[in-house]
Amino acid sequence: MQDPIIRINGVGKTYEGGFEALRRVDLEIRRGEIFALLGPNGAGKTTLISVICGLVSPSSGDIRVAGHDTITQYRAARKLIGLVPQELTSEAFETVWNTVSFSRGLFGRPPSPAHIEKVLRALSLWDKRNNRLMTLSGGMKRRVLIAKALSHEPRVLFLDEPTAGVDVALRREMWGVVRRLREDGVTIILTTHYIEEAEEMADRIGVINHGEVVLVEEKTALIQKLGRKQLTLQLHTPLSRVPDALAPFDLTLADDGATLKYTYDAAAREEGEHGIAALLSALKTAGIRVKDLNTRQSSLEDIFVDLIEERA
Ligand SMILES: Nc1ncnc2c1ncn2[C@@H]1O[C@H](COP(=O)(O)OP(=O)(O)OP(=O)(O)O)[C@@H](O)[C@H]1O
Ligand SMILES: [Mg+2]
CATH class of the missing domain: 3.30.70 (Alpha-Beta Plaits)
Incomplete structure (x- = not known):
């Protein structure tokens, strides 16, 4: 089998104040797969994603993204990653175009209006490119977050509850976007509380509970087996x-x-x-x-x- 694109080795996280949010997590993400991370509220999903993206430092263990250590080679690792965060925060007065273009620059990529246009069109945001973010609907703001995450052409995309609070039509549209990204060879890791979303999308399923990965399995095998x-x-x-x-x-x-x-x-x-x-x-x-x-x-x-x- 090919080398995994992400290798998580014995990662633990104890937050200040002593709460143990992750306990010795070992996990490998395969190149080009869609991996769904499931678990109840507070299980540690966002913490795990934040640690992989280098936003939260692990208390133990190490992580490699395409061979780059996420701490000692942070910039190289981070450049390969796009993150669609769970929480909506946005620069209300900026336009869609500027927000997404700026995001690309943050990762040291040269400007590419052609790429930004491609991303905005794929997410049905092209008509809104000159709108200020505060004039967009909630679902459109969520799509802007995805556009930002794709602005620097990442090889791995994390989607932390991408479809929370999104209507059925838009959810299906987002599934389409994610599938097309996968066809382009992007590896996708998503968290969701909509189990049918994982059932629909994922190649493999991981379940996390109380900071422990309790199961990792091919989706079809899991449904067959259990x-x-x-x-x-x-x-x-x-x-x-x-x-x-x-x-x-x-x-x-x-x-x-x-x-x-x-x-x-x-x-x-x-x-x-x-x-x-x-x-x-x-x-x-x-x-x-x-x-x-x-x-x-x-x-x-x-x-x-x-x-x-x-x-x-
Ligand atoms: N900065 C922090 N300081 C202390 N504890 C934290 C911090 N961030 C998260 N936690 C705790 O760590 C645990 C895991 O939180 P996390 O956000 O990773 O859960 P989650 O699986 O993403 O949940 P949800 O489904 O609600 O998004 C929770 O008990 C949470 O209260
Ligand atoms: Mg979360």
Whole structure:
């Protein structure tokens, strides 16, 4: 495998006053991936991003971005990074164009009106380029933050809750922008409280809780591994108990005797032996008639909630 673009090695952060916000975090971010960092409020997501970006100094450990140490080679590392912060702060009287152009200069890049234009157009801000920031809507201000983060052509983009408080249409638009950046080879790390956003966008998922990375996994593998399905069967005639012939299946009979629930995982679905077809044929053989049925799949959200509760 290619060298990871970010290597986080034993990073801890204890804030002044003694609060331990990060505990020995080890994490590698792959070149060109979209990595979603999930965790409840106060878990340490923004702290971790701030440490990687060199805005907060770690209490222990070290971080390399494309081989550059974020402390001893701060400028080289920082130049490769674009950061869209969680909090909106802006120079209210500046225009969109000036704000974004200035931001590029901060990273020592020569002016490039062509690049700034490309970024503003991609974010549907071109028509607003001469507007002062205070005249923009909340969603537009958020897009200006993204434009600023892209002004110096970073190779890694951090988006700290990019779509908080953003309407559904704009959220979809932002997902489009992020996908296009990835196609250009930009590595993306995003935090979000909208689990469906991670489900939609991410290649890999990391979960952080109480300052510890408790899980890192490919998204599809995670859903395959932990995701379960449930089949609910409405029976024609109530049963007093689950018949012995159906013992090989993990079935529960509701109190009314007329509802059977079958919980199975992705592996069982593929094996066949304990799959739905096998169950239905076993029901038929046992003379049990089914009136109606439906299935439900656990989402990334169910998995996430279970994981956080387990460790609360
Ligand atoms: N400057 C600071 N001084 C002391 N404690 C801090 C400081 N910044 C953050 N913390 C604490 O560190 C913990 C992690 O905060 P952080 O902002 O990293 O969480 P988060 O995962 O980004 O949460 P959210 O989802 O609410 O944005 C919190 O308990 C917070 O109160
Ligand atoms: Mg945060």
